[in-house]
Amino acid sequence: MHKLKLLLAGTVAALALSGAAAHAARGTDGDLKILFWQAVSTMNPYLSGGTKEVFASSIVIEPLARTDEKGELVPFLAAEIPTIDNGGLAKDLLSLTWKLKPDVKWSDGTPFTAEDVIFTWKYCTAPDGGCAQAAQYEGVKNVEAVDPHTVKITFTEPKPYPYSAFVGGQSPIIQAAQFKDCVGAKAPGCTSANFGPIGTGPFVVKDFKPNDVITFAANANYRDPAKPAFASITLKGGGDAASAARAVLETGEYDYAWNTMVEPEVLQTMLAAGKGRLESAFGTNVERINLNHFNADPSLGDKRSTADAGPHPSLKDPAVRRALSLAIDRDIIVEAGYGAAGKATCNIVPAPAAVASTKNDEWCLKQDIAGANKLLDDAGWVKGADGIRAKDGVKLSYLYSTSTNSVRQATQELVKAMWAEIGVGAELRNASAAVFFGGDPASPDTFQKFYADVEMYTNNFDGTDPEKYLAEWLCDKVPGPANGWQGQNIPRYCNPAYDKLVGELSKTADVEKRNALSKQLNDMLTEEGAHIALVHRGDLSAFAVTLEGVKMNSWDSQLWNLADWYRKK
Template sequence: MKPQVFALWAALCAAMLAASCAPAPGGDGPLRMGEVAEPPGLNPLVFDNATVFYLGPLVHGYLLDADGEGRLIPALATAVPSIANGGVSRDGRTVTYHLRRGVHWHDGAPFDARDVLFSFAAVRNPNNAVPDRTGFDHVASVSAIDPYTVQVRLTQPFSPFVPSVFTMGANDPYPILPAHLLARKASLNNDPYNAAPVGLGPYKLVSWQHGAKLTFEADAHFWRGPPAIKRIDLESVPSANTLQTLFQGHQIDVLVARTTGGRVFYDAIRSVAQTHTVLKPHYEFDFVILNQAHPPLDDVRVRRALAYGIDHVRIMRELNGELFVPGDSDRLAGQFAYDPAIRQPPYDPGRAAALLDAAGWHLDGGVRKKNGRPLTLDLVSTTESPTTGRFDLLAQQQLAKLGIRASEKSYGYNVVWASAAQHGINQTGRFDVEYSGWQPNAVADHSYLFRCDTRPPAGDNLARICDPVIEAAARRELQAIDPAEEASGDRAISRRLVEQSDLIFLGFNREAVAYRDGITGIVPSVLGEHLWNVYAWKRTP
């Protein structure tokens, strides 16, 4: 998923499920939820927004869902295509989807292959402001073999294709859209549908009081069966502190303390009476970006000195407490391509100093200098994130002991992540070091963060890495048909990133999912997509 998952209110632990009214009754009473930021719309195809993606499973349907462990499971497609079941051809160039029969849109229209064909066309339509077309850019053709069979031909094998396309586990999880309502539209960017979607999900939007509340009602014809909870109210809540107070007062039902900066919030809600709190490891990995377009960070010795010189494990434990999960790469233990042999440099300021000396940066009056020029770095953080600011402060103190002058520069989240045309900090490269995070969802490939062809403004390789070893490993991974070969290429990328200290991996976190007694069926997700099975949630009197 795009970096909005590591977004403004994620950093404040504020993208939460909550409610802001009186205690909800049991039985058939509404489940009251809340968000500190109202979504700009409810069509994930044209809004690159964490809240829009997060709420998608309420309203929309996908070819494949992803369960609590991040595994793809059948949804509108009756099977996950693979070579073993014949859904993927042996040359990796053809993918076949068998569609579920008897499914209906919220307005009663039948779902079939026409909707899938239209959805592919909508993503590929250059008039639509689609956040990311990864996977779709490898499609040569899409055709309907019959009303319930769709065949996709690829320009070349692309190992992440199945998880990337119309699945709940995609980096950007786009849903299937209704051809009968949208096929004649030249563009969907400003279409009224975006604020009043007709979907295939378990709930349908019945009202939207902008700035106040969205109301969803269970679709009695949902293909998995009608949801037990008949109504969900999603209300705008002024702040994370307000959400915390409401949960403590039993005025909200379900709350999610997002990964980054969640320690204080978690400590406040974990002991609330008559509630349950579950910690779930999360695939989102945090890391320090080292901008290689800025000397001296183009020197591997300087980058490695930073890796030795910042005690990132201690800092992350201090920031996130029990929510912190150590990690030396972009993979959690047990995740695809995880390699326990990959280890980052441990905290060792002595070795850091030796590397800086070897690179020509010598201490002079307590400051590292080379040819009379001091070693200075700009550490970027976002004004909305106390976690990134606190990390920068602690790292700044440790770098000062090495003789490195590091200054913190804080910008608004929207300024940091704005496009190059809007002079965004990341896209224009106006930083040296930056704390960031990435939520990859179920897609195994992360090479788009590290390849030469994805350096800004062409993509999200914000460290500006361009390494022939990584390029070769990425080609091997992306064109692999054998999962073992795919994993081998992926591990080679991770090893090289650590060997070259292209960035500093900071580990992972657990998300705290809290809910009131009497609510059952909640299965927290390693992808952070905790609404993945909202259709199965129930509440008792």
């Protein structure tokens, strides 16, 4: 593990040296081979909240601005970041005006204009659209064109942090002409557009095979005539994290493998081949166990995990939710599965430092089996002959779901053993990542459907301000049939006091007060058991030693500066 830490620590120095060389002219570096062991199901991030879809689509479609590797906002399709000083942000915080870069073209050669920005807002906020990124547009009253290259956003009330809509990989601009007949309930049926969006990014989709392979070609109309250096990209999906890491680090078959969540000792062995390197950066990724606040009993049929099912028969008890967290030894989970790329946490908002709370660390960070058992004893949950606690005919035995991955399956086994020490049973289940994170409203195995009692995965937020992320736990963000199972409130947590505090955050301009409110909201989610935060995960991916220009970024898509990648000669 010490060796792995040294390798990760050396990344910054290596990048500083590699940045000195200029990359080749457009299309002269051949094919870039990318491996996503979680296969991509759509190129439309508005129809899937999965990170793999957000990252893959960022190859083609772009936002007005992104957050760079330093956590700073940088313009992409916009000419500058609007502020009060430059007149882009109104002093009353009720409007934000973006100036677009002139002469940007879509990959089909047509001009990119303010109308495309307006359409994107209408697309995601349309009734019955099931937009997976609706939280990005919270509080937006209107989007209008001042002129073809100026867009004005008006908010329903003062917006102290206005950089959500059209910012980051989760909120890119889509072409109005291509998606005009795909609004509302028609959105999922627009297969051609969803699989091959016309974009302004450095590459275009040539062929899309869902949950398999995507091929891209350099965008001939990209705004920088010298970029991208690669002529094409082959993005292969499927497999597992270990095989993806091996294909870069050991065999050299691929140039980049995303999300190499593999046991540290296995990675060290692969690195010895000398064909690749690991790069890591800590942003806001948190591996968590969501606790289903709705009844997930299969006998309920289509009502399961919806409001019609009623509250969960045992997880509605706060003592049970607290005991499940107390029983977990997060340090063991980090050591076994993450090494230098993980830190134990109880926070769903672990970074940046200004908003990272320590309030719950004393009771939460260290395992307390005795305390967990006492909580359950006092709450009347009694162990039966099988060692499983029960009360009023309800057993503390849970279906525990996650995606297929060796680290996650090992974590499931560890948690199951820890819960057994307090009289809680667990049936373990896993589904292919392509299905689990796929967002198919017809599938019973997606994380949004949550047809289990508890489920585990990682999620994060773009940028450094958590307001829009914390808004995902609002009562009206619960996934269900009415929104095509695309709501972001996966645990089905609902607390009017929480909703009110999110509203207060949205109106607060003072930075210190915003930070305090963010911490308070984070603490509510932890204390009330919306979920059990486990590991603050560093983004860990594998890159070929010949690949240069990479700026590892945990605040946005890892492919955010793909136009600058090139092959070292």
